[in-house]
Amino acid sequence: MRVLQVYNQYPSPYAGEEFVVYDTLDLLKKRGVEAKLLMRSSRGLERSLRRKMRAFCSGIYNPSAYREMLRLLKIDRPDIVHIHNLYPLFSPSVLVACRRAGIPAVMTIHNFALTCPNWFHLHKGHICQRCIGGREYWCVLKNCTEDIFKSLAYALRTAVARKWRLFKDNVTLFIALSEFAKRRLIDAGFRKERIVVMPNMVSVPEVRADPARGKYIAYAGRLSVEKGVDTLLRAARKFPGLPVRLAGDGPSMAQLVAQAPKNAKFLGALNRRKLALFYRKARFVVVPSLCFESGSLVTAEAMSHGLPVIASRIGGLPEMVEDGVTGLLFEPGNAEDLALKMNLLWENPGLCRRMGETGREKAAREYNEEVYYKRLIALYEKAIEVGKGKDNYLALQLIQPSRRGRETIVSY
Numbered sequence: 001m002r003v004l005q006v007y008n009q010y011p012s013p014y015a016g017e018e019f020v021v022y023d024t025l026d027l028l029k030k031r032g033v034e035a036k037l038l039m040r041s042s043r044g045l046e047r048s049l050r051r052k053m054r055a056f057c058s059g060i061y062n063p064s065a066y067r068e069m070l071r072l073l074k075i076d077r078p079d080i081v082h083i084h085n086l087y088p089l090f091s092p093s094v095l096v097a098c099r100r101a102g103i104p105a106v107m108t109i110h111n112f113a114l115t116c117p118n119w120f121h122l123h124k125g126h127i128c129q130r131c132i133g134g135r136e137y138w139c140v141l142k143n144c145t146e147d148i149f150k151s152l153a154y155a156l157r158t159a160v161a162r163k164w165r166l167f168k169d170n171v172t173l174f175i176a177l178s179e180f181a182k183r184r185l186i187d188a189g190f191r192k193e194r195i196v197v198m199p200n201m202v203s204v205p206e207v208r209a210d211p212a213r214g215k216y217i218a219y220a221g222r223l224s225v226e227k228g229v230d231t232l233l234r235a236a237r238k239f240p241g242l243p244v245r246l247a248g249d250g251p252s253m254a255q256l257v258a259q260a261p262k263n264a265k266f267l268g269a270l271n272r273r274k275l276a277l278f279y280r281k282a283r284f285v286v287v288p289s290l291c292f293e294s295g296s297l298v299t300a301e302a303m304s305h306g307l308p309v310i311a312s313r314i315g316g317l318p319e320m321v322e323d324g325v326t327g328l329l330f331e332p333g334n335a336e337d338l339a340l341k342m343n344l345l346w347e348n349p350g351l352c353r354r355m356g357e358t359g360r361e362k363a364a365r366e367y368n369e370e371v372y373y374k375r376l377i378a379l380y381e382k383a384i385e386v387g388k389g390k391d392n393y394l395a396l397q398l399i400q401p402s403r404r405g406r407e408t409i410v411s412y
Contacts, residue, residue, distance in 0.1 A: 001033050001034065001079050001080070001377075001380065002033075002034045002035075002036075002076065002077070002078040002079050002080075003028055003033055003034070003035045003036070003078060003079065003080050003081075003082055003380065004035075004036050004037075004038060004072070004073075004076065004078040004080070004081045004082070005021060005024065005025055005035065005036070005037045005038070005081075005082045005083075005084065006037075006038045006039075006069075006081060006082070006083050006084065006086070006090065006094060007021045007037065007038070007039045007084040007085055008039070008040050008041075008042060008084075008085045008086055008087055008088065008089050008090050009039055009040065009041040009042060009043060010042055010043075010085070011042045011043055011044075011045060011046060012222065012250060012251070013043070013269075015222065016221070016222075016297040016298065017084065017085065017110045017111075019297065020084075020108075020110070020200055020297065021037070021084050023201065024082075024201075024376070025037050027201070027369060027372070027373055028373075028376075031373055033377075036076070036078075038069075038072065040089040040090060041089075042055065042088060042089060045088075052149070055088040055089060055153075056088070056149070056153045058088055058089055058090075058091055059087050059088030059089075059091055059153060059157040060091060060156060060157045060160050061091050061092070061093050061160065061166075062089070062090060062091040062093045062094075063093065065089065065090045065091055065093050065094050066093035066094060066096060066097045067097075069090075069093075069094040069097035069098070069101075070097040070100065070101055073097065073098065073101040073103050074101065077103075078103060079103075079380070079384055080103070080104055080105070080106060080380045080383055080384060081094075081098050081103055081104070081105045081106070082105075082106050082107075082108070082380075083095070083105055083106070083107040083108070083171070084107075084108055084110065085110065085113075087113065087157065088153070088157070091157070092161050092166035092167060092170065093166075095166060095167065095170035095171060096166065096170055098170065099169075099170045102387070103387075104172040104173075104383040104384055104386060104387035105170065105171050105172055105383075106171070106172060106173045106174070106175060106379060106380065106383050107167070107171045107173075107174050107175065108174075108175040108177075109174055109175060109176050109177070109181055109185065109294065110177070110294060111294060112181075112184060112292060112294065113158075114161075114167055114185065114188065114190075115131075115132060115184055115185070115187075115188045116128075116129075116131055116132075116158075117131055117136050117139040117144065117151070117154035117155045117157075117158040118139060118144040118145055118151070118154055120226045120291040120292070121291060121292050122225075122226050122290060122291040123142055123144055125225060125290055125333065126290075127290075127291070127292070127314075128142075128144070130142070131155075131158070132187075132188065134159070134162060134163075136155040136156075136158045136159040136162070137155060137159075138155075139151050139154055139155040139158075140152050140155050167190075168189070168190060168191075171194075172194070172383040172386055172387060173194055173195075173196055173379060173382065173383045173386070174190065174194055174195045174196070175195075175196055175197075175198050175379065176195050176196070176197050176198070176294070177197070177198070177199055177200060177294040177295025177316060178197065178199065178294055178295045178315070178316025178319050178320075179197055179316070179319060180292070180294070180315050180316040180319065181197075181294040181295065181315075181316055182195045182197050184292070196379055196382075198372070198375050198376070198379065199295050199300065199320075199366065199367055199372075200295050200297050200300060200367065200372075201300075201367055201368065201369050201371070201372030201373075202297070202300045202301050202303075202304045202363060202367045202368070203304070203368070203369060204304045204360070204363055204364045204367075204368055205276065205304065205305060207280070208305060208306035208356075208360055209279060209280045209281070209282065209305045209306045209307055209356065210306070210353065211282070211283045211284055211306065211307050211308060211349070211352035211353055211355075211356045212283075212349035212350060212352055212353040213349070214281060214282045214283025214284065214307075214349075214352065215243065215281050215282070215283070216243040216244065216245045216281070216282055216283065217236075217242055217243065217244045217245070217282065217283060217284060217285075217286060217342060217346065218244075218245055218246075218247070218278060218279065218282035218283075218284070218285045218286070218302075218307075219232055219244070219245070219246040219247065219248070219285070219286050219287075219288070220246075220247045220248055220270075220275060220278065220279070220285065220298050220301075220302075221247075221248050221287075221298050222248055222249075222250040223246070223248050223249055223250035223251070223252045223253045223256055224250045224251050224252050225252060225290070226289065226290055226291040227250075227288070227289055227290070227291075228288035228289050228290040228291075228312060228332065228333065229246065229252065229256055229288065230252075230256065230259075231288045231290070231332075231333050231334070231335050231338060232244065232246075232264075232286055232288045232338065233256065233259060233260050233261065233264055234335035234339075235288075235335045235336075235338040235339035235342055236260075236261050236263055236264045236339075236342075237261040238335065238336070238339040239263075239339055239342065239343050240261065240262070240263050241263070242263060242342055242343065242346055243263055243265075244263055244264040244265070244286075245264075245265050245267060245278070245282070246264065246265070246266050246267065247267045247268070247269070247270045247275060247278050248268075248269060248270075249268055249269040253266070275301075276305070279301065279302060279305040279307060280305060282302075282307055283307075283345070283346060283349070283352055284302075284307055284308045284309065284310060284327070284345050284346075284352055284355075284356075285298065285299070285302035285307050285308075285309050285310070286309075286310045286311075286338070286342065287299050287302075287309060287310070287311040287312065287317060287321075288311075288312055288330075288332075288338060289311070289312045289314060289315070289317065289332065290312070290314075290332050290333055291314070291315070292314060292315035292316075293312075293314065293315035293316050293317050294315065294316055295316050295320070296311070296316070296317060296320060299311060299317065299320045299321060300320065300363055300367045302359070303320070303326060303356075303359035303360060303362060303363040303367075304360060304363040304364070304367065305356075305360070306356040306357060306359065306360040307352075307356050307359065308326060308327040308328070308345060308351075308352050308355035308356050308359060309321050309326065309327035309328075309359065310327055310328045310329075310330060310338065310341050310342060310345065311327060311328075311329055311330075312329070312330060312331070312332040312333075313329040313330065313331055313332065314332045317329070322358075322362075325355065325358055326355055326358050326359035326362060327355055327359065328341045328344070328345065
């Protein structure tokens with residue numbers, strides 16, 4: 001099987017999605033699959049007005065990316081194209097190229113870009129769903145990105161993709177990371193039979209952590225508003241005796257460091273080896289997100305190391321963290337609730353160990369590489385079958401008249 005992955009690298013180097021892309025590529029190659037990665041990078045765009053203007057236009061529909069993709073598909077003839085992120089330098093134009101070349105495309109939905117222009121369903125720290133149903137103009141009216149030029153660009157490209165059905169009509173199958181994420185897509189008009197739930201994979205280390213002997217409470221991830229790190233710091237302030245260590249970097253780093261209590265220490269971004277050691281010495285991990293989480297890679301990683309997780313009761317997190325079994329859930333943004341649960345686990349090392357063991361068993365059962373590979377290959381094969389018309393029932397579901405004319409939407 002020949003697989004082409006497509007990924008637009010984010011401006012920030014701290015996105016977990018990038019690890020997923022590289023890990024998937026490595027896994028496929030390791031299993032003998034002929035896999036390639038087509039990547040463009042958005043890093044440095046913010047430093048050039050000319051490049052920002054170019055990205056504004058290319059994010060809506062990029063004819064150059066369309067031609068490049070069509071040329072690559074004709075030369076390499078992959079069996080499947082696996083899409084991760086297309087904005088802003090590819091655009092959904094590459095999906096049209098896949099359809100016209102007769103190559104089925106699957107797409108992993110890592111965030112909520114298909115239902116929210118700013119991807120987080122979050123405005124000033126609160127859940128926002130104003131744009132759903134064709135009202136992307138709210139992103140501009142509320143200036144959701146706090147940059148009116150960027151808010152306009154995000155709203156426009158989302159509106160164009162929705163109106164011209166660039167995702168709905170050109171992606172064969174979607175991969176949602178949780179049932180919650182799948183429901184969001186269905187509510188936005190995506191066909192449920194074209195959405196497969198498949199959580200991210202993690203490697204389960206041979207040596208597990210012993211949370212009962214953990215020396216600190218851990219946070220790992222991007223330091224930005226939507227991740228709720230401010231809630232964690234406010235909770236830490238309520239119990240000065242609880243040592244909190246934060247691994248990661250991001251746009252809110254300076255602000256968070258300035259407001260952090262003395263018992264919270266920032267370690268900066270860690271490579272994978274150091275991150276594994278960081279997990280191994282922790283008692284438990286906190287995932288305090290304010291935004292909908294589609295599927296938390298950090299949560300799966302913590303569980304694979306044998307650590308319990310305290311997570312926000314939001315998005316797909318309750319599907320991963322079983323309250324009272326593999327960890328605890330708290331109300332998003334509620335520092336008092338979080339603080340009490342942090343103190344409860346810290347004072348009960350035996351409970352941490354039991355929850356950690358259960359979480360590790362779940363990670364080994366549901367998130368390991370073997371399970372992920374089998375699911376992914378099965379999904380690829382299903383998409384290829386649909387493309388060849390072998391699965392008549394699903395094929396009929398996918399072939400719909402175009403709103404732009406009488407052209408067949410999926411014509412492989």
